[in-house]
Amino acid sequence: MIKISNLQFAELCVKRAGLTRNLPKGKEELQWVSNTATLIYGEKDAVLVDTFTTIGQNQKLIDWIKSFDRNLKYIYITHGHGDHFFGIKQIKEAFPNVKALATKGSVEVSYKQGSPKHIESFWGKLFPNQIPQPQVFPDVIDSNSFELEEHGLEIIEAGFTDTANTTSLWIPDIELLVAGDVVYNGIHQHLAETTESSRLEWILAIDGLKELNSKFVITGHKVPENDNKPKILDETKQYLLDFIRLDKETDNVLDLYNAMLDLYPNRVNPGALWGSANAVKA
Ligand SMILES: [Zn+2]
Helix, strand or coil, X not given: CCCCCCCEEEEEEEEECCCCCCCCCCCHHXXXXXXXXXXXXXXXXXXXXXXXXXXXXXXXHHHHHHCCCCEEEEEECCCCCHHHHCCHHHHHHHCCXXXXXXXXXHHHHHHHHCCHHHHHHHHHHHCCCCCCCCCCCCEECCCCEEEECCEEEEEEEEECCCCCCEXXXXXXXXXXXXXXXXXXXXXXXXXXXXXXXXXXXXXXXXXXXXXXXXXEEEECCECCCCCCCCHHHHHHHHHHHHHHHHHHHCCCHHHHHHHHHHHCCCCECHHHHHHHHHHHHC
């Protein structure tokens, strides 16, 4: 009889400074953001979903993965934003047999995010001498699924959410959705790249994920103490609906920002909201 192992999972959250730092005064205690990396592991092998931003954070991630004593087979990158894939270089150095994978669309975004020009003009200014260089990019996965110890891991393409070509990873055997940036947990959502029609596309993507009836939803950005209950799917959708409505009801950046803060006074990273409000009112 063939015995199929049970999968388990664990998450590591690290806090860092937000990317938009010129926001109005107030809410200083909420001016940070976190990134989440998820390890899914069986008896011998493991898959990592997403990495971190800085050299120090990614070293911490490597030490954490090693503590599980598994063979790291894959790194799956949910989308092309730098804070999710900049760790590939260090992780490949630490685990030479690992393969880093992402969809074709995510790989395209990652090449823009990790170009020397964009590192110099954007990431390197925000995190001087802390961004791993030169970048190592994920390879394109040609399939919409891969395996960990005979369990299927399914890629769900979400289209444009907080950037282009984003995805989530669904592991049906443990009812786990590793949502990437399609879902946020307690943190202001990055809408600066969105348009009204892409925000509606994002809502449809969330509706699709709700049909999975996941037991656990791990997001790319979460308040570390928060749980992973699926109610965050509805919370992420409601935030988008509120932003769309309040964008129509306000006519300047500050009014939109303050109207959203009234509804979401405790969400972390108000800088993201400031960036979103500036982008839509520009
Ligand atoms: Zn992100």
